[in-house]
Amino acid sequence: xxxxxxxxxxxxxxxxxxxxxxxxxxxxxxxxxxxxxxxxxxxxxxxxxxxxxxxxxxxxxxxxxxxxxxxxxxxxxxxxxxxxxxxxxxxxxxxxxxxxxxxxxxxxxxxxxxxxxxxxxxxxxxxxxxxxxxxxxxxxxxxxxxxxxxxxxxxxxxxxxxxxxxxxxxxxxxxxxxxxxxxxxxxxxxxxxxxxxxxxxxxxxxxxxxxxxxxxxxxxxxxxxxxxxxxxxxxxxxxxxxxxxxxxxxxxxxxxxxxxxxxxxxxxxxxxxxxxxxxxxxxxxxxxxxxxxxxxxxxxxxxxxxxxxxxxxxxxxxxxxxxxxxxxxxxxxxxxxxxxxxxxxxxxxxxxxxxxxxxxxxxxxxxxxxxxxxxxxxxxxxxxxxxxxxxxxxxxxxxxxxxxxxxxxxxxxxxxxxxxxxxxxxxxxxxxxxxxxxxx
Numbered sequence: 001x002x003x004x005x006x007x008x009x010x011x012x013x014x015x016x017x018x019x020x021x022x023x024x025x026x027x028x029x030x031x032x033x034x035x036x037x038x039x040x041x042x043x044x045x046x047x048x049x050x051x052x053x054x055x056x057x058x059x060x061x062x063x064x065x066x067x068x069x070x071x072x073x074x075x076x077x078x079x080x081x082x083x084x085x086x087x088x089x090x091x092x093x094x095x096x097x098x099x100x101x102x103x104x105x106x107x108x109x110x111x112x113x114x115x116x117x118x119x120x121x122x123x124x125x126x127x128x129x130x131x132x133x134x135x136x137x138x139x140x141x142x143x144x145x146x147x148x149x150x151x152x153x154x155x156x157x158x159x160x161x162x163x164x165x166x167x168x169x170x171x172x173x174x175x176x177x178x179x180x181x182x183x184x185x186x187x188x189x190x191x192x193x194x195x196x197x198x199x200x201x202x203x204x205x206x207x208x209x210x211x212x213x214x215x216x217x218x219x220x221x222x223x224x225x226x227x228x229x230x231x232x233x234x235x236x237x238x239x240x241x242x243x244x245x246x247x248x249x250x251x252x253x254x255x256x257x258x259x260x261x262x263x264x265x266x267x268x269x270x271x272x273x274x275x276x277x278x279x280x281x282x283x284x285x286x287x288x289x290x291x292x293x294x295x296x297x298x299x300x301x302x303x304x305x306x307x308x309x310x311x312x313x314x315x316x317x318x319x320x321x322x323x324x325x326x327x328x329x330x331x332x333x334x335x336x337x338x339x340x341x342x343x344x345x346x347x348x349x350x351x352x353x354x355x356x357x358x359x360x361x362x363x364x365x366x367x368x369x370x371x372x373x374x375x376x377x378x379x380x381x382x383x384x385x386x387x388x389x390x391x392x393x394x395x396x397x398x399x400x401x402x403x404x405x406x407x408x409x410x411x412x413x414x415x416x417x418x419x420x421x422x423x424x425x426x427x428x429x430x431x432x433x434x435x436x437x438x439x440x
């Protein structure tokens with residue numbers, strides 16, 4: 001029976017091609033606009049570590065003596081707090097993170113010095129965040145403690161300096177130190193750059209820094225203290241530091257700590273540990289707010305920092321509203337089309353077709369319109385995403401239509417058209433056969 005309804009639907013759509021084209025266009029434009037913005041939202045708000053993020057946590061303590069009225073601790077730690085928690089080894093994995101700009105030279109590459117972004121971290125960073133390697137591997141925990149002169153570089157930097165060849169064992173001069181390359185990453189672009197997320201809720205919706213590319217060089221945290229002293233990027237300071245002293249002792253926040261805890265008991269234990277640590281530091285006179293600690297998992301931390309740009313959220317709402325307007329237009333067009341066929345429907349009813357059969361026939365016709373609109377919406381979505389990729393935004397190159405969003409495009413088109421077709425189909429099924437037959 002469905003095949004018969006489908007045949008009737010195509011015959012009906014071909015009889016009035018202008019009206020059919022208007023309905024398909026209304027659905028296509030609405031779906032294209034909404035799916036373009038939904039795809040961007042999907043990419044920017046997705047889980048950067050699927051299957052692992054629930055085990056990754058971001059602990060916070062509050063060393064700021066001037067922040068008594070703040071209900072949340074600062075987003076980043078001071079050096080001593082972060083290192084104290086790291087050296088306690090209470091987590092399954094843990095990574096210190098500091099970042100900054102640095103000057104790099106490859107002595108055996110005929111390229112001038114480059115000023116690039118550097119990440120100082122610890123060995124667990126790579127397995128904890130599932131960082132992929134193209135050549136070599138990360139440094140070891142022993143390299144962290146021995147202040148080894150080693151470095152991991154990005155695929156981009158490897159292409160710039162060494163043409164993409166295996167550069168394991170080659171030397172980079174970072175500031176005034178020679179570092180041996182032990183690993184080269186595969187192309188890696190987490191969205192967002194989750195391990196650097198901080199302060200998003202204070203940024204007036206501008207979270208573009210969360211979608212930049214990862215740093216081009218990564219070195220052991222201890223090595224970074226030796227070669228990049230007093231040059232790491234600070235989150236904030238509670239009073240002006242003594243610039244002649246070591247950055248480790250500045251009254252500033254500039255180190256992050258991420259931990260991996262593989263079961264619920266370890267999560268509870270680590271929460272107690274950071275609470276006990278804050279209480280201990282308060283007894284030593286270093287903290288004023290022992291109870292002001294937090295520990296959110298990865299997705300909780302991203303949500304707390306509002307990582308999706310506010311303009312993307314606004315565009316999504318506007319596109320959804322535009323789709324609703326398109327659906328109302330489709331309702332009117334379908335209603336006009338079905339009621340215009342009152343005579344045909346009356347004949348079918350007089351020959352024994354039930355109201356349910358007429359209702360189903362009209363819904364099948366609406367579904368066909370939805371499929372055609374979905375095809376047009378898919379093409380318009382591809383066009384919309386191409387335009388987004390040409391925009392000067394940090395996340396532009398991340399935007400693409402994956403399989404899930406491709407399937408959603410057609411599902412949404414058919415579902416929206418079926419929803420729009422319910423009222424017209426109901427009205428058509430209620431056509432009185434006798435009244436219609438008199439007009440033939």
